[in-house]
Structure formats: structure tokens, C-alpha cells
Amino acid sequence: MSAEVPLPEQPSPAAFDALYRGDFETFRRAAPPSDTARYTEFQFDRVPWDIGEAQPVVRDLEADGQIASEVLDIGCGPGENAIFLAGRGYQVCGLDAAPAAIAIARERARQRGLGEAVAFDVADATTMTDYTDRFTTVVDSALYHCFPEGQRHGYVAALHRAARPHARLHVLCFSDRVPDEFPGPFRISEDNLRGTLADAGWVVRRLEAATYTTAFTRADLAQQPTSSLAAVASGLGFDSDDRLLAPAWLATAERS
Known part of the structure; x- marks a missing residue:
């Protein structure tokens, strides 16, 4: 299994900042194009990962007792995971590179x-x-997969x-x-995720297949039936x- 599927250069923090400001065209120009020429690119008018609530996986982790204060939500984006956890009584800090x-x-x-319950910076x-x-x-x-291997x-x-500790x-x-x-962004193999975490001193306690919930619905895809995203959605x-799900890994590790 390969470490990752190589893609063109990923969008910069400035491009992500443009996306959050509603400048979708700037972000589209910075994003890697599909290599599948017979499809057009999917045109979007929203932040693709902003579902207006915490990711279901994060909710499940909290319900399973896997969260303890003080919490860092790294790459917090518009803050839904951090706000959810703050509402559950945790001390939360959300950090993102995009102002x-x-x-x-x-x-x-x-x-x-x-x-007053959650700090963002x-x-x-x-x-x-x-x-x-x-x-x-x-x-x-959904931050790890944004970084190239280096x-x-x-x-x-x-x-x-x-x-x-x-x-x-x-x-x-x-x-x-x-x-x-x-x-x-980059696709991540199980071996890559395990190895990178271990190299930094993290002890992987669990790694399992999961899904990541996107902001795109079945109706959105039906409006662009020849797009690359619509072509693979049924699988x-x-x-x-009716929100589209992306295959993902969920890893839980402990700091050594």
C-alpha cells in the first residue's frame, strides 16, 4: 500500500483564508485539479467541510468518554467542533492559520x-x-491530510x-x-498515519476506518451530474x- 496518492501543490493558508471570506474562485484556482479529464470540476458555493455542527465522529468520541479538558481543536476552521465541546463543559482552544x-x-x-467558554486564535x-x-x-x-509528507x-x-504526558x-x-x-487534499494510508505518529512519540492505541461528513448533499450533486464528485458519489x-461521506481513518494515540 502506498504512503499517499501524490497530488499537485495544496492550497496555501492564504487560499484557505479566501475560502472562508467567500472568495471561492481564488480557492478553486489554488486547489489541485482532477486528473480525470472526462469530468468537469465540481463548483461549490460554501466551505466544503462546514456542516454547521460538530463532525459526528467528534460527537461520538465525546459520548464515549474520549475527551478530557483541556482540549485543543487544531485546524478548527469555523469552530463547530470546539464550540460543541465547550458547550459540553470542556476547556477548549481552537487554532487555525486562516484569520x-x-x-x-x-x-x-x-x-x-x-x-467566554472557548478561546480561538x-x-x-x-x-x-x-x-x-x-x-x-x-x-x-481533517487537518493532517492537508499537509504534504515533508x-x-x-x-x-x-x-x-x-x-x-x-x-x-x-x-x-x-x-x-x-x-x-x-x-x-492528500490521501493517507494506514501505514503512513501509524508511522508518522509513532516517529513523533505518539503511541497509537486505535486506528479504524471511519467517514468524514461533507457539506455537499445528494441534491447538490444532482445539479452537476457531469462533475468528478457526482461521478463517484454513489460509491x-x-x-x-443526505450529506456526502468521504472514507477516512480515525486514529487515537497517546503522548509518550
Whole structure:
């Protein structure tokens, strides 16, 4: 099994910031195109991973007792996972490289009466120099797979420094079962995820197949039937709200 499916250069933090500001065209120009010429690219008018609530996997982790304060939501985006966990009583810090994402997260927390319960800030996930030895739980919901191999090792090492001894790390990332036609970041093999975490000092306690819920619905795909995403959707599946699901890994590791 290969370590990853190589793709063109991934969008920069500035491109992600443009996406959160609603500049979808700038993000589309920065995103890697599909290699499948017979399909057109899927045109979107929303942040593809912003489902307006916490990822179901994160909800399940909390219900299963896998979260403990103090929590880091790394690559928090618009803040839904962090806000959910803060509402459940955890001390939560959400970090993202995109200032526009942080602005959205802060406003959503304020609107839900949790503005004082969760802290959001702009930070580089590959360094996090101001957060050493701080967190007992780290949640990565779809950030790991955004980094190329050269950055991935430094990223999980930075998480290790930010975590306290015996802290838990939960990583939800796209797996190598995601079809080539599916637009998005790097595909990650089980071996790659296990090896990268272990190299940084994380002890993998669990690694299993999961799904990542996207913001795209069956109706959205029906409006663009010749797009690359619509072409593979039937093989991926939808949740009870008709949202498209992407194959993923869920890894839980402990800081040594």
C-alpha cells in the first residue's frame, strides 16, 4: 500500500483564508485539479467541510468518554467542533492559520452564548511555540491530510510538544480509499498515519476506518451530474441528512 496518492501543490493558508471570506474562485484556482479529464470540476458555493455542527465522529468520541479538558481543536476552521465541546463543559482552544476562519468561529461562539467558554486564535499548526505542554486532548478533524509528507512529521511533533504526558490525540483524516476523482487534499494510508505518529512519540492505541461528513448533499450533486464528485458519489454513500461521506481513518494515540 502506498504512503499517499501524490497530488499537485495544496492550497496555501492564504487560499484557505479566501475560502472562508467567500472568495471561492481564488480557492478553486489554488486547489489541485482532477486528473480525470472526462469530468468537469465540481463548483461549490460554501466551505466544503462546514456542516454547521460538530463532525459526528467528534460527537461520538465525546459520548464515549474520549475527551478530557483541556482540549485543543487544531485546524478548527469555523469552530463547530470546539464550540460543541465547550458547550459540553470542556476547556477548549481552537487554532487555525486562516484569520477569516477564526473570525467566523468567534462570532458563532458569541451567538451561541459560548464566547467566554472557548478561546480561538490564529496559529501555525506546525510550530505552536506558545502552547507547550498545555493540552490533555488534541482533536484534528481533517487537518493532517492537508499537509504534504515533508510537513506532516513536523506537524505531529508540534502536537506532541503542545500535549501533556499521556494526553490523547484523535486524528480524523481522508484515507487512501478516497477516489482520485474526489477533489481534495492528500490521501493517507494506514501505514503512513501509524508511522508518522509513532516517529513523533505518539503511541497509537486505535486506528479504524471511519467517514468524514461533507457539506455537499445528494441534491447538490444532482445539479452537476457531469462533475468528478457526482461521478463517484454513489460509491461513497450519504448520511441520514443526505450529506456526502468521504472514507477516512480515525486514529487515537497517546503522548509518550
